[in-house]
Amino acid sequence: MFLLWLAGCGLGLDLLVRDTGAPIVEEPPGVSWTVKPEVLAFGETWPGVATTQQLTVKNKGDTSLRLYDLGSDSQEGIEVTLAGAPILAPGESALLNVAWTPMEPGYMSTSLSVSAGPTEEQAEAVLVPVAGTAMGAVVTISSTAYDFGEVGIDCVEEFSLTLTNTGNLAMQVESVGMHGEEGFTIDSPDDLPWVLGPFQSHEQTVRFTPSDLGPMNGEITFVTDVGEFGTALQGTGVVDEERTLSFDVGEQGRSTFIVDVNLTAIPASSEDQYSTFFVAALPTFFQTLLDNHVRYRAGFVWNVNGAVDGSYEYIDETFTAAEATDAALLMIAPGARGGDNDANFRTIQNAIVANTDWLFEDSSWAESRLCLFTIQRDTEASGGSWSNWVMQAQATKEDPADIVYHAIAGPVPTGCGSAEAFRDYDQAITATGGLLLSVCATDWIPHMAQVATACTEGATGIFPLEGNPMEESIEVSVDGALMLEGWAFDASLNAVVFEENAYPEFESTVEIYYWMSGGCG
Numbered sequence: 001m002f003l004l005w006l007a008g009c010g011l012g013l014d015l016l017v018r019d020t021g022a023p024i025v026e027e028p029p030g031v032s033w034t035v036k037p038e039v040l041a042f043g044e045t046w047p048g049v050a051t052t053q054q055l056t057v058k059n060k061g062d063t064s065l066r067l068y069d070l071g072s073d074s075q076e077g078i079e080v081t082l083a084g085a086p087i088l089a090p091g092e093s094a095l096l097n098v099a100w101t102p103m104e105p106g107y108m109s110t111s112l113s114v115s116a117g118p119t120e121e122q123a124e125a126v127l128v129p130v131a132g133t134a135m136g137a138v139v140t141i142s143s144t145a146y147d148f149g150e151v152g153i154d155c156v157e158e159f160s161l162t163l164t165n166t167g168n169l170a171m172q173v174e175s176v177g178m179h180g181e182e183g184f185t186i187d188s189p190d191d192l193p194w195v196l197g198p199f200q201s202h203e204q205t206v207r208f209t210p211s212d213l214g215p216m217n218g219e220i221t222f223v224t225d226v227g228e229f230g231t232a233l234q235g236t237g238v239v240d241e242e243r244t245l246s247f248d249v250g251e252q253g254r255s256t257f258i259v260d261v262n263l264t265a266i267p268a269s270s271e272d273q274y275s276t277f278f279v280a281a282l283p284t285f286f287q288t289l290l291d292n293h294v295r296y297r298a299g300f301v302w303n304v305n306g307a308v309d310g311s312y313e314y315i316d317e318t319f320t321a322a323e324a325t326d327a328a329l330l331m332i333a334p335g336a337r338g339g340d341n342d343a344n345f346r347t348i349q350n351a352i353v354a355n356t357d358w359l360f361e362d363s364s365w366a367e368s369r370l371c372l373f374t375i376q377r378d379t380e381a382s383g384g385s386w387s388n389w390v391m392q393a394q395a396t397k398e399d400p401a402d403i404v405y406h407a408i409a410g411p412v413p414t415g416c417g418s419a420e421a422f423r424d425y426d427q428a429i430t431a432t433g434g435l436l437l438s439v440c441a442t443d444w445i446p447h448m449a450q451v452a453t454a455c456t457e458g459a460t461g462i463f464p465l466e467g468n469p470m471e472e473s474i475e476v477s478v479d480g481a482l483m484l485e486g487w488a489f490d491a492s493l494n495a496v497v498f499e500e501n502a503y504p505e506f507e508s509t510v511e512i513y514y515w516m517s518g519g520c521g
Contacts, residue, residue, distance in 0.1 A: 030062030033088070033116050035126045040098060040112060042132030047102050055096040055128065057114060059088035067094060068123045069115040077101050078130075080112070088116075098130075105136030105167040137171030137196075137226050140164045148208040148235030153470050155520035161204045161231055163222055165196040172196075172225045176204065180218030183210045184233050210237025211472060213515075239470070239515040247463050247510040254368035255289075255456050256359050257298035258306075258351045260344055261332045262376040266302060268336040274439065278375060279329070281444035286324040288452035290317060293462045293490075293497045297365070299355050300328045302335030304343050306351030309334050314358050317500065344374045344425060345382035345389035352396055360396070364506035367398065371455035374407045377418065377439050380425040390428050406434040406451050408444065416440035462495035463510060469494070473515035478504045480511075 036056045045051045059065045067086040083095040098112065109131045117123030142162035151157045165171045173194040178186055185207045194202050206220055214237060221230040263269050265278040289296050298315045299308040308314065310330035319327060341347060352359065352370075360366040372393065382389065394400035405428040410419035412426045417440045429436045435454055437447040465474075469489070476483045476496055486502025489495075496512055504510050 030090075031065070031118060031122075032061035033057060033059050033065055035114050035128055038128065040128055040130045042100050042108070042130070044133045044135055045100070045102060047104050047134050047136055050099050050101040051132070052097055052099045055098060055112075055114065056093055057088065057096065057116065058093040059090055059116075062090050063118055064089050065116045065118060066120075066123075067114070067116050068120055069113060069125070070096065077103055078112075100130075100132055102132070102134035105134045105138050105169070107168070108132045108134070133168065135169055136167050137165050137169050137198075137224075138167035139171065139222070139224055139226060139229050140166045141222070141229050141231060143231055145232040146206070146234075148233070150236045150238045151208055151210055152517050152520055153210055153213070153237050153239050153473070153515060154517065156207055156209045157235070158205055158207050161206055161220065162201050163196070163204065163229075164201040165198060168198050170195055170197045173202065173222055174225065175223045177221045177223070178218060179221065180233065181216040183212075183216050183235065183237070184208055184218035184220070186220060206231075206233065208233070208235040210235065213237050213239065239473075239517060241467070241516045242513070243466065243469075243516050244511055244513045245463075245465065247512075249504045249506055249508045249510060254364055255294050255296045256365065256368055256370045257296065257455065258348055258355070258359075258370070258372050259298060259300045259328070260347050260351070260372075260374045260376075261300060261302055261335065262342070262344075262374070262378070263302070263335055263338070263340045264377045265375045266332050266335045267329060268333075274375075274377065277442065277444040279325075281448040282325045282328060283321045284445045285448035285452050286315075286319070286328075287321040288449045289456060290321060292453065292456045293493075293495075294456040295503065296456070297358055298324075298328070299351065299358075300331040301347060301351045302332045302341060303338060304341050304347045304350060306347055306349070306354040308351075308355060314355070340378075342376065342378045342381035343383075344376055344380050345384070345386065345428075347382075348372045348374070349389060349392055352393060362506070367402070369402050369404065369455060370397065371434075371451070372403065372405045373451055373455075374405075374409065374425065375439070376407065376409045376422060376425075377420070379410070379420040379423050386424040386427045387431070390431060401432075404432045404434045404455065405429045406436075406454065408437045408439050408447050408451075410440070411436065411438050462490070462493055462497050463512060464493070464495040465512065465514065467516040469514040469516055473513075475513045477511045477513075479508050 040053050042051050042053060065088045070080045077100060079099045081097045083097060088094055111127045112130050113125045113127055115123045115125045146159055148157045175192060176189050178184055196202060210216060216235055218233040219230050221228055265274045267275045267279055269275055295317055301308055308331050312327045315324045315327050394403045397403055407422055407425055407429060409422035410416055412421045412423055415421040416438055419439045426436050435450055471489045474489055476487050487496055487498045490497050
């Protein structure tokens with residue numbers, strides 16, 4: 001908008017002093033003048049282009065007039081100049097050249113003031129309405145700067161930016177871009193160019209998703225056919241808490257197994273029903289161990305002497321579930337021809353002695369949990385007191401709690417189907433906090449998963465984190481040395497998991513630093 005002021009016409013007044021000394025005001029004779037045209041219309045023009053119109057001031061009275069205020073200094077874009085002398089004798093006229101050079105598109109509607117009179121003190125003004133239109137589009141952006149404030153790492157904040165054409169011709173938005181630090185984003189426009197008519201708008205959503213701590217800056221820019229326009233952006237990434245957890249690598253990640261399989265569950269034996277259930281469920285046993293990222297050693301036995309048959313001394317986490325299943329079946333394969341063995345306490349105790357080398361190879365394995373797992377359909381027949389057998393097993397461990405008995409056998413007190421109640425052994429299971437699962441179930445897959453999980457509880461090879469960790473912030477150190485590889489964060493476990501060849505040595509210290517968020521919103 002452009003404001004234009006001109007001073008106007010009227011009657012001047014003389015100031016006279018009478019004999020009394022009191023001032024009086026009298027009208028000077030014959031003061032009369034006009035300004036033509038009564039409205040000054042420039043019509044349509046373009047920014048930067050000068051357009052000139054003329055005003056005619058005529059002295060219609062019988063006394064001379066002087067032009068005073070032409071309003072030429074009061075309005076940007078308008079310049080008023082006088083063609084000729086500023087004094088008009090009676091009957092004379094003067095031309096005022098009014099030039100308008102608009103600076104930008106828009107509508108102009110204002111007044112121009114022209115002042116005239118016998119003297120400056122007696123001059124009065126005439127207001128002449130002035131109008132014009134500068135053609136073009138005008139870009140108006142709803143915000144030239146926006147601060148998202150503090151936003152949690154990986155959380156999303158949005159705001160809507162409005163681009164409006166406040167001009168009188170259509171405009172075109174050719175491209176939209178985002179510049180600056182990561183974290184500020186927009187959806188890539190797929191409908192460019194945008195054409196905005198007069199007073200049409202387009203909304204653009206801008207997002208801030210910080211991935212790091214501290215202040216960040218960016219800018220969204222709109223390239224149009226009338227220029228480039230932008231909004232400066234800023235925001236600050238914050239976290240609710242920083243946390244460091246420390247783990248001493250000892251029992252963590254290790255568990256050992258002696259699995260005593262009775263003839264009835266060994267493939268190629270006369271009891272095909274139980275062996276079918278056992279073979280179908282065995283891969284689940286090993287897969288559960290792998291899923292829990294446990295480091296384990298397991299030996300399968302069938303003979304009362306406790307020896308592990310086959311070509312492997314023991315099975316461990318380097319085997320796939322399928323490979324481990326094949327190895328376990330080879331360990332017990334001779335049992336299909338070896339006769340029934342119901343002396344489970346004795347078999348297990350002999351197996352501990354026979355496999356001492358790998359069960360107690362070093363302190364890391366000696367201090368691990370030892371699960372004594374029997375699969376049987378008959379009652380226990382070792383003789384002697386169950387408590388004595390348990391004490392013998394516990395004597396091999398510094399901590400008696402590291403010995404736990406489990407079984408898939410006949411439930412106590414009545415048994416089930418053709419299976420006898422697994423008396424005495426059930427006492428050992430109860431005393432050590434183990435599981436007694438029914439041998440009469442037609443699906444042993446849940447049984448095998450339960451036993452594997454129970455044996456690895458508190459002894460998994462994972463390093464559990466607390467709260468809601470931000471994955472990209474996690475740093476892992478072993479004995480003070482930063483580990484850049486060899487580990488990963490498992491979101492399903494909310495834990496750090498090491499690769500086999502990178503697992504920390506026994507008695508080393510693992511420190512895990514991370515940012516923790518309470519969530520977004």
